[in-house]
Amino acid sequence: MNSMHSVWAKRFEHYIGEIMKYMRFVFTGHIAIVFVFIIGAGGYQYSEWLKVVQNNFPAEWLVAILVGCLLTLSRPTTLLKEPDQVYLLPLESQMPQYFKKAKNWTFWSQLLVPAVVYIVMIPLLKEVTELTTKQIWLGVLFVAILKFINVRSEFAFRYVNRGQAILMDRFVRAIVSILAIQTVLTDGVFAIVFLIMLVYYVVTLHKKMKNQPVPYEHFINLEQNRMLSFYRFANYFTEVPHLKGSIKRRAWLDIAYKWIPYKKENTQAYLVFRTFIRTDDHFYLWLRLTAISAVIAMFVNIPFVTWIVAGALAFATTLQLKYALLSAGEFRMDMLYPIPRETRKQAVTKLVRLLAMKQAIIVTICAIMQPQFFIIPLVIILVSELTIRLSK
Amino acid sequence: MTILHVQNVTGGYTRKPVIQDLSFEMNKGELVGLIGLNGAGKSTTIKHIIGTLLPRAGEIRLNGVTLKENMDQYRTSFTYIPETPVLYEELTLKEHLELTAMAYGLDEKTLAERSEVLLKEFRMEKRLNWFPSHFSKGMRQKVMIMCAFLVNPSLYIIDEPFVGLDPLGIQSLLDQMDAKKRAGAAILMSTHILSTAEKHCDRIILLHEGRVRAQGTMDDLRKAFQMPAATLDDLYIAMTKEQDNEQHA
Structure with missing residues (x-):
């Protein structure tokens, strides 16, 4: 019995370590700052809206549907390998x-997400309904109880059906959870009825679990997908070494390959252009940084600030792409090709220069309403060129 | 005429050499089997020939030049099929062929002609626009094989070619190898499948613990081990036992 506990404890420790390792980068990255702005702006809008909201606004239903749906999403974290x-x-x-x-x-x-959403909604409930503070906070407790049941029932359903038809299960639980929260916010005591229904559902599922073998394949699959999406997310902020970037054709960009005619000297350019366009990591890195630069150029009307931002982002784009495309970790067939070694570097430089140009054009178009917008492309191209030449 | 000349080569990844004082030659139109246990030094030998490892002592000449003397000529003279297929996940099958053809300086007409034949031979015509992520292990292997045969070099280096291929694929590969041999190319093939090696190879090089233990035709080897009528499997087992006895003596 102790051995199972220690297996879990060990894995849990490793798992938390892994999460912490990457979350550090997430909280220090450029997107974190964007999030803070979005949350700040959202919060302000919400408080303004609360001042004018109508008394007949269906707050109970809104809370019930939002929180109920979030409660339903209870994918088990098993840490199986x-x-x-x-x-x-x-x-x-x-x-x-x-x-x-x-x-x-x-x-x-998982409790945090529905609980936070509920708590954020409390000012709205206070504004619109006649619930007492005590009743509203009892709702939080109720959300926790519902979450507890939902976690157990999703686990049991996946166990019994080996992952099949999970949408059916989620649909049923969503309906009952929504009705339960809606009732607790209106009729109070009757909510118990829905709670009993859910408990009955879980108990039935648990009985079915008794003689079934552990559905390892399904749980492991689930676990791998979960970690993969976490690593993908973390990859936006830092490089995750064991993550193989996903590939998409992006056929609409096939036209770009026309610039590289069929010639021996163009071998590396042929490869590098396709690698950039089709590897999600590289492509979205450029798109993201360009978009941030463009949005800031469009909305910030202090020229000095936009120049600094455009320069910093041009530096980040160029440096990251150059390193990503020049990294020579694994063996690739082109290392054996009868072509000079420098051609790889030349091809990458050509591509990065071209991308800086595109970035400059996009950002300039977005900044066109700003004073002295014409400085921006000069900054971008200059910074990018210096980065290409001065970095190793 | 000698195509590959490996002369007293010693080398490996670290200070401790994996292969020691290795010497052998390969001539035009010859299929040579490189045979040895796991860890005998087959892959290391291949890595030295393809130039991803440089010998600590000795030299390797391909069509008369070393890698240092003329990198372009050296590299144009061979193609390599690794044991585990190494593909570009972001390129389609068609683009793999195109890239290879570009790198080795083939013109577009030659590319079209040769790839048509190869695609048909390996039954991959309908997969031209597929990405490697949709290929099975055998199909990935076929992409590597087609790229290597597209170039028509004077030396083919093929590491463990039959694992993962279906029987039809194996037959196609053997046919291709045979055709290239007749056209004058040399083929160095490393494998564990001894019966196939025995049947198809003109000569065998037996590697053991980083050294050439014996080399020659099957008859030469039978004489060396004094085992007339022995198969390559028998000879191989005899060799490893002999080594054990020496060690225990």
Whole structure:
């Protein structure tokens, strides 16, 4: 029994370490600042809106639907790994111990989102409804209870059906959860009825789980997808080493390849242009930084600030793309090609220069209503060129 | 005529050499099998020939030049099919062929002619616009094979070619190898599948612990081990046992 607990504890420690490692970059990255602005602006708009909101606004329904849907999304975090389906097989009878820990973590880690949304809605409920403060805070407790049941029932449903038809399960739970919250905010006591329905649902599912083997394949799949989306997210802020960038054709950009005629000297350019356009990591990096630069150029009307921002972002774009495309970690076939080694660097320089030009054009168009907008493209191209030449 | 000349080559990744004082030659129209246990030094030998590792001692001449003397000529003289397919995830099958043709200086007409034949041979005509992520292990292997045969070099270096290929694919590869051999190319093939090696190779190089233990035709090897009528499997096992006895003696 102890062994299962220590397996969980070890994995949990590693998992938290991994999350912390990357979250550090997320909170210090440029997008974090954008988020702070968005939240600030959103909060301000919300408080302004509260001053004018009509008394007949259906706040209970809005809260119920928002929170109810969030409650329903209770994907279990099991931290199972691929080799488990072989090595943990002899321990099948002890797995419930492990899953108990997993369900507890799932509950605590996911409770925050619906709870925060509910708490953000409290000023609205106070404004529009006649609920007492006590009633409103009882609602938070109720949300927690619903979350607890939802986590257990999604886990059991996935276990019993090995991941099939999960949308059905979510739909049923969403309806009942929404009605439960709506009732607790209006009729109070009757909400118990919906709670009992959900408990009955979970108990039935748990009975079905009894004689079923652990659906390792499904849970491992789920786990891999979850970690992959986390790494993808983290990859926006820093480089995640073991993440293979995803590839998309982006056929509408095929026209760009026309600039590279079929010639031996163009071998590396042929490759590098396609690598940039089709690798999500590279392509979206450029798009994101260009978009931020463009938005700031459009809305900030202090020329000096826009120049600094445009210059900083041109520097970041150029440097990151250059490093990404020149990194020579793994063996690639072009390392054997009978072409001079410098051609790779020349091709990357050509591409990065071209991208700086495109960035300059886009940002300038967005800044066209600003005073002295014509300085911006000069800044971008100058900074980019210096970065190309001075970086290793 | 000698195409590849490996002379007293010693080398490896770290200070401790993996291959020691390795010497052998390959001539026009020859298929040579490089045979050895895991860790015998097959891959390291190949890495030295393709130039991703440089020898600490000795030299490797391909069509008369070393990599240092004339990199362009050296690299144009061979193509390489690695054990695990190395593809560009962002390029389609068609683009892999195009890129290879560009790098080796083929004109577009030659590219079209040769790739048509290869695509048909390996039954990949309908996959031209597919990305590698949609390919099975065998198909990935076929992409590598087609790129290598597209170029028509004087030396082919093929590392463990049969693993992952279906029987039809194996047959197509053997046919291609045979055709190139007859046209005068040399082929160096490393493999564990001894029965196939025995059947198709003109000569065998037996590597053991980084050294050439024996080399020659099957008859030469049988004489060296004094085992008439032995198969390559028998010879191989005899070789490893002999080594064990020496060590225990």
